[in-house]
Amino acid sequence: MSKQTFHIGGIHPADKKISRDCAIEALPIPPTVYISLSQHIGAPAKPIVAVGDKVKTGQPVAEPGGFVSAWIHSSVSGTVKSIGPRKDLSGKSVPSIEIAVEGDEWIEEVDLSDTLVTEFPEDNKAIMAKITSGGIVGLGGATFPTHVKLSPPPGQKCERLIINGCECEPYLTCNYRYLLERGEQVAVGVAILMQVLGVKDATIAIEDNKPEDIAHMKDVVAKLAAKSDKFRGIEIMPMMTKYPEGGEKQLIDAVMNRQVASGGLPISVGAVVQNVATAYAVYEAVQKNKPLVSNTLTYTGDCVATQHNYEVRVGTPLSFIIECAGGMPQDAAKVISGGPMMGRAVSNLDAATVKGTSGLLFLTAAQTKRAPATACIRCGSCADACPMGLEPFLLKRLALAGDLDGLEQNAMQDCISCGSCQYSCPASIPLLDIMTQGKAKVMGVMKARAAAAKAAAEAKAAATSAK
Amino acid sequence: MNKLIVSPSPHIHTGVSTTSLMRDVVIALLPAVIVSVIFYGLGELLVLAVSVLSCILLEWAITKYMLKKPSTICDMSAVVTGLLLAMNLPYTTPWWVIVLGAVFAIGVAKMSFGGLGQNLFNPAIAGRVFLLVSFPTYMTTWKMPQGLFGADAISGATPLGAINEAVLQHQSISSIVSSYDYGSMLFAGIGGSAGEISAIALLAGFVYLLVRKVVKPWTTLSIWGTVALVSLLFWIGNPDRFTDPVFNLLTGGMILGACFMATDYVTSPMSAKGCVIYGIGIGFITLMIRYFGSYPEGMSFAILIMNATVPLLNRWFHQKKYGRA
Ligand code: SF4
Numbered sequence: 001m002s003k004q005t006f007h008i009g010g011i012h013p014a015d016k017k018i019s020r021d022c023a024i025e026a027l028p029i030p031p032t033v034y035i036s037l038s039q040h041i042g043a044p045a046k047p048i049v050a051v052g053d054k055v056k057t058g059q060p061v062a063e064p065g066g067f068v069s070a071w072i073h074s075s076v077s078g079t080v081k082s083i084g085p086r087k088d089l090s091g092k093s094v095p096s097i098e099i100a101v102e103g104d105e106w107i108e109e110v111d112l113s114d115t116l117v118t119e120f121p122e123d124n125k126a127i128m129a130k131i132t133s134g135g136i137v138g139l140g141g142a143t144f145p146t147h148v149k150l151s152p153p154p155g156q157k158c159e160r161l162i163i164n165g166c167e168c169e170p171y172l173t174c175n176y177r178y179l180l181e182r183g184e185q186v187a188v189g190v191a192i193l194m195q196v197l198g199v200k201d202a203t204i205a206i207e208d209n210k211p212e213d214i215a216h217m218k219d220v221v222a223k224l225a226a227k228s229d230k231f232r233g234i235e236i237m238p239m240m241t242k243y244p245e246g247g248e249k250q251l252i253d254a255v256m257n258r259q260v261a262s263g264g265l266p267i268s269v270g271a272v273v274q275n276v277a278t279a280y281a282v283y284e285a286v287q288k289n290k291p292l293v294s295n296t297l298t299y300t301g302d303c304v305a306t307q308h309n310y311e312v313r314v315g316t317p318l319s320f321i322i323e324c325a326g327g328m329p330q331d332a333a334k335v336i337s338g339g340p341m342m343g344r345a346v347s348n349l350d351a352a353t354v355k356g357t358s359g360l361l362f363l364t365a366a367q368t369k370r371a372p373a374t375a376c377i378r379c380g381s382c383a384d385a386c387p388m389g390l391e392p393f394l395l396k397r398l399a400l401a402g403d404l405d406g407l408e409q410n411a412m413q414d415c416i417s418c419g420s421c422q423y424s425c426p427a428s429i430p431l432l433d434i435m436t437q438g439k440a441k442v443m444g445v446m447k448a449r450a451a452a453a454k455a456a457a458e459a460k461a462a463a464t465s466a467k
Numbered sequence: 468m469n470k471l472i473v474s475p476s477p478h479i480h481t482g483v484s485t486t487s488l489m490r491d492v493v494i495a496l497l498p499a500v501i502v503s504v505i506f507y508g509l510g511e512l513l514v515l516a517v518s519v520l521s522c523i524l525l526e527w528a529i530t531k532y533m534l535k536k537p538s539t540i541c542d543m544s545a546v547v548t549g550l551l552l553a554m555n556l557p558y559t560t561p562w563w564v565i566v567l568g569a570v571f572a573i574g575v576a577k578m579s580f581g582g583l584g585q586n587l588f589n590p591a592i593a594g595r596v597f598l599l600v601s602f603p604t605y606m607t608t609w610k611m612p613q614g615l616f617g618a619d620a621i622s623g624a625t626p627l628g629a630i631n632e633a634v635l636q637h638q639s640i641s642s643i644v645s646s647y648d649y650g651s652m653l654f655a656g657i658g659g660s661a662g663e664i665s666a667i668a669l670l671a672g673f674v675y676l677l678v679r680k681v682v683k684p685w686t687t688l689s690i691w692g693t694v695a696l697v698s699l700l701f702w703i704g705n706p707d708r709f710t711d712p713v714f715n716l717l718t719g720g721m722i723l724g725a726c727f728m729a730t731d732y733v734t735s736p737m738s739a740k741g742c743v744i745y746g747i748g749i750g751f752i753t754l755m756i757r758y759f760g761s762y763p764e765g766m767s768f769a770i771l772i773m774n775a776t777v778p779l780l781n782r783w784f785h786q787k788k789y790g791r792a
């Protein structure tokens with residue numbers, strides 16, 4: 001088995017896929033859901049329902065608040081109880097819609113059957129309209145509105161669609177289950193995305209710690225390709241199990257052997273990357289008229305008695321999920337939304353899930369203990385680990401000294417916050433904490449400079465045209 | 468509900484710590500330590516004990532009474548320094564000379580720079596060079612090993628010492644070189660310090676470090692490659708005056724230095740390219756001192772000199788960055 005991988009850095013944490021054999025199961029619908037209006041990158045959505053309105057499952061409740069924004073739908077049927085700020089998982093206030101659940105009545109046009117629909121229309125406009133109105137966002141972590149990613153800027157052409165099935169975060173197994181249980185649907189979703197992008201080639205990248213997925217998807221794609229030309233260009237690529245294989249920039253390097261220039265977009269090297277779960281959501285929206293009202297999350301941890309892969313309605317309170325799963329695991333000291341490398345620690349268990357919630361991970365105090373930081377011993381492990389080729393030991397020094405020019409020269413702004421440096425540091429220095437602050441400062445300076453340059457250029461243009 | 472821990476990602480860690488790295492270095496040195504104790508006897512054990520204990524005590528005392536900071540002896544770096552210093556000394560070194568060496572290594576080369584991670588020079592080498600300059604007699608008179616089981620002690624010179632003597636007397640060196648058997652040099656049996664006694668034991672330790680990914684091989688290979696190549700050229704040019712590559716690789720702490728001292732994280736370059744240049748420098752300078760200098764072996768001086776170039780090498784050579792070709 002060939003092993004593609006990215007060329008710079010990377011680490012090998014234990015993959016801990018202890019929930020891999022748990023089939024996706026639907027979590028019961030909670031009595032109340034809280035739907036965040038800001039669960040994608042970009043402008044928050046604007047509510048289009050009022051308190052007291054009756055809503056059905058799948059009915060839009062908020063419209064995009066800008067170009068980079070997304071539709072949001074009710075994930076349940078019931079009555080809108082309130083619209084206002086509510087605390088998210090880290091205690092930050094975000095505008096949300098509270099809906100009291102009454103039954104589960106869907107909007108009419110949704111096809112709730114299990115029948116696989118492989119035929120899809122030639123009309124890309126109609127498909128795009130469904131993806132947009134379905135509220136599809138990237139489910140690989142960034143929750144970037146999918147319709148925006150599918151509209152490359154004029155003059156730039158996609159050469160290859162990459163479907164990220166790496167799931168390189170330890171513990172998480174949703175994508176693994178998607179490919180195993182809903183591989184056909186994912187493949188149809190991929191074919192739809194290929195048609196919209198006008199590309200002939202797509203690669204589904206799967207890490208080689210999931211041989212079942214690799215074998216299954218090869219089989220699925222071969223069968224579909226035998227029936228329709230639309231599936232011809234899809235290849236399955238086994239990847240080396242290495243973190244962060246599924247990072248967008250790393251995956252492009254691994255699959256296409258091309259690197260996106262600093263500050264550039266994947267499309268500049270002819271790539272568009274979508275996640276497996278996103279491809280599935282595209283299938284549902286286009287083939288089943290089903291908007292994004294539920295997503296799958298892995299309920300896991302070594303201290304969790306029974307592991308699960310749950311399909312949950314968007315807006316389900318975390319406390320409800322924990323209750324359904326049998327209560328808070330005894331030894332759990334930290335709850336993480338997402339994986340252990342990039343997930344966020346939860347401080348507020350009343351917070352509700354969002355479209356991009358990919359896991360609930362429970363760690364014991366011993367597993368997540370941060371040893372006190374000691375002196376840097378200049379071992380270079382952080383630089384060896386960094387998938388962007390940065391030198392965290394140096395950036396740390398510059399950041400603590402407040403040397404913003406030095407930080408920019410040493411590419412602080414390229415950091416993808418993967419945490420590989422901090423994971424590797426024998427001196428337990430909180431490198432990512434320092435990187436995050438350093439990056440924010442450098443980005444601030446760069447933005448201010450870009451704005452000033454733009455203003456100067458405009459002033460000059462105005463002056464010339466006035467002459 | 469009890470309180471949840473909330474901290475930024477990443478939420479897990481490799482588990483490798485400074486202490487575990489240093490422990491691995493100690494483990495890697497053990498084979499050579501054991502061989503040297505068997506070979507040199509209790510005197511060697513005393514040297515090791517005095518050196519390690521004084522390094523630990525000094526670091527503890529300096530952090531506690533002078534710097535008034537939490538003690539750092541738990542990271543075991545003082546143990547490594549103590550072991551390396553001892554392995555660079557003859558087993559006949561008086562205890563007070565060893566303590567002075569430890570004072571220089573820990574007090575001057577390490578703690579006065581700010582402790583582990585801040586020091587420019589490798590503490591053990593700095594300590595050794597200090598002793599070599601201050602107490603040349605203790606450092607260069609070697610007695611042939613007596614052994615744990617007590618054979619008669621014979622005074623003798625180390626191979627490099629003998630060669631140096633011959634060169635200074637303008638004699639041919641070939642008879643001296645041919646009196647050494649490379650096979651016994653590899654296992655144990657030439658005069659010298661603990662760190663020179665058994666190439667095989669040292670190499671075994673180095674392989675352990677490589678397997679555990681504690682060190683990378685670039686510096687070491689670059690030193691050996693340079694030494695082999697340069698001495699080959701000289702030796703072909705004049706075998707009566709210059710020693711051959713195998714001789715140079717097996718004597719004078721070449722293995723201990725290249726495997727354990729030049730690879731010290733703090734005082735060697737960060738990048739692979741930097742390490743190669745650093746290694747070339749060490750190899751070349753060592754040979755020049757051996758061939759033309761007044762000291763019989765040059766490894767310590769060479770490492771110390773190249774230590775000083777590390778900040779520069781780190782500024783010149785960087786990691787290859789993503790998307791910035
Ligand atoms: S968090 Fe940033 S600096 Fe650290 S390894 Fe990842 S990209 Fe490199």
Ligand code: SF4
Pocket residue numbers: 375376377378379380381382383392393424425426427428429431
């Ligand atoms: S991994 Fe930690 S100790 Fe090693 S060089 Fe980087 S910051 Fe320093």
